Amino acid sequence: MNVQVLSDQVLLNHYLSGDRSAISKLIERHSRRVRDYISMMVKDRDVADDIFQETFIKAVRVIDEGRYTDNGKFLSWILRIAHNQVIDHFRAQRQNKSVSESEAGYDVLGTLKLAERTVEDAMVCDQIERDVRALVELLPAEQREVVIMRYFSGLSFKDIAEQTNVSINTALGRMRYALINLRRMIKEKNLILS
Template sequence: MNKEIRSDNDQLLLRSFIGGDESAITTLIERHRKKVYNYILMLVKDPQTADDLFQETFIKVISSLRAGRYSENGKFISWVLRIAHNQVIDHFRGGKKPAHITSDDAGYDLLNNKKLADPNIEEEMIHDQIEQDVRNLIDHLPVEQREVVVLRHYFDLSFKEIAQQTGVSINTALGRMRYALINLRKLIDEKQIAFA
């Protein structure tokens, strides 16, 4: 039910932003920043590139919203992650770079927004290192287990949605998650990693 409330709030914030309330987009970016950034970082494995692609993603999101190219037929975060995915694909293609859009073009300055600044860099570095360690462990899982973990924890999909996305039963999706957690615990023990 919380996910539904958040999804409804996303739609209300989107309508507010489209209606001229600039602060609504800041709230949306703050709400989904970590998930979108981590998704990009998981794919590109370079913080500098992830920062650039994150900014390009939200500049494209804002431009698309202003141009009326968003329809409320799904979750806002799913739409943003598709844009992020396309930005990553464009990045890896190299030659086919997206048209560079500046913050001025989008009418929103992502870089100089104090609300998006992190207050404590040391805590952020520790948090980032733990996330990197977890992502490295996830990379050692079998493909089916890795897919379920990524869809559940990075895309925030329910097990029903994961089952539909992967073409398996809910019980199979749950089983894959169970085995993924067992394997992650074994990897943590083997590599003697402490998350404290």
């Protein structure tokens, strides 16, 4: 069975027909995007791993209970579950009043890796990362969410619109305003991000 050519629905059908390895292949297919999204939102690798596992446990439970209906958007569906798990995590932390600013922040450039970085390159990259993270954190929540979903999770505006329950035009508008706000803040703070 060639996994690359099988659609998500075919893998789900195989799983529901008793092929337990099919769900593993489906999870593996989408794990990077889901893990990246969760990591960008929570910025703590251990917490991200826990939320990642909970996301797929919940998804498999829904599938096993026959409550999942495929509409050709498995990735959007699983990312929506991940999004809800992240929100639940922060709600629980808020109730415990133990969310620090860094825990609630975003690892904007955390995946940037350069081959043979010099000490100067590392210092510059660290400073840019801090500057960009600080600017993104200053954005209104809706704009911040769209920036992270688009640039760091690689989602299309259609997927973003579905996950945030808004129209594509609203998602595009939020991105437009986010970029305008980021440019304005960069100019006001005289930042050089290169």
